[in-house]
Amino acid sequence: MAGYFIANYRIKNQAEYKQYIAAVGPILEAHGAENMVVDRDSVVLEGSAGQVTVVLRFATKAAALAWYDSAEYQAIRHLRTDNTEGIGVIAEGS
16 A cells, blocks of 8 residues: 655745755655645645645555655755644555
């Protein structure tokens, strides 16, 4: 089964967050990720979600975890987590 990284967040510091956007693409590509959803203007229907929603598809849940735990991603992850507020999860699906 495929593995999905699902994130929803609001951007607190756009200038610093742009560094993350510039750096993450090649790392995702190297790990075989597919952008399923990248919406920077999500419509919140329930709860207190942020405006950005991202869904990345990997071949398996283990592959998604391997990407997240990789040294390459860990080196830039702070550019997202320090400059946004929200959630990120890895889930399994079809």
